[in-house]
Amino acid sequence: MQRVFNFDVVFxxxxxxxxxxxxxxxxxxxxxxxxxxxxxxFAYGQTNSGKTYTMTGPPDETQQHGVSGLAGQSRGLVPRSFTHIFDLLRSxxxxxxxxxxxxxxxxxxxITDLLNPRSIYPHTIRWSSTSGFYVDNLFVIECDSADDLMGVLA
Structure with missing residues (x-):
């Protein structure tokens, strides 16, 4: 049996x-x-295939410098996305x-809440007609900048 897979882009x-x-x-x-x-x-793949690097960039740089201090070429999808969100909102x-x-x-x-990993409350993926899909009982933080969002990941 032959299977055909279509991709928009392959890097x-x-x-x-x-x-x-x-x-x-x-x-x-x-x-x-x-x-x-x-x-x-989301990133999917084998262990050590580069998912974390692609999503966040080099871990030491991200934690030391925040989003705005990262060298442009090494930032991953996540910090670039955070910057893009706030750039769009400002524009x-x-x-x-x-x-x-x-x-x-x-x-x-x-499901583990990475902002509150010791939470005693169960986390379940749910759906509602007003909110769509969500995970219940997660810790939520309001962020005013891309650096605030990166701080959530630190």
Whole structure:
């Protein structure tokens, strides 16, 4: 049995973080999210295949310098996305927008709140007609800048 897979883009091993960000579709997802749609960008692959590096960039640089201090080429999708969100909000003169962050991991079908990993409350993926999909009982932080969002990940 032959299977055919279609891809919008395939990046070479030497692709830069900037090239991936500009061409993977995450900018479109951010635009849709600001219009009220639920959007997700995730990395999937084998252990040590580069998922974390692609998503966040070099861990030491991100933690030491925040979003604004990172060298442009080494920033991953996440810090680039945070900067892009606030750039779009500023360019629109957006008033009345609030940005909230949660941070969780799904591993072996178990949800862990990474902002409150010792939480005694169960975390379940739910859906409602007013909120769409969400994970209940997560710790939520309001963020006023891309650096605030990066602080959530630290």
């Amino acid at each position: 070479e091993e030497a692709a830069s973080q900037s090239e991936v960000f500009d061409n993977c579709g995450v900018k479109d997802l951010i635009q849709l999210a600001l219009e009220g749609y639920n959007c997700t960008c 629109r003169g957006a008033q009345g927008f609030k940005v909230y962050a949660t941070y969780f991991e799904i591993y072996n079908e178990q």
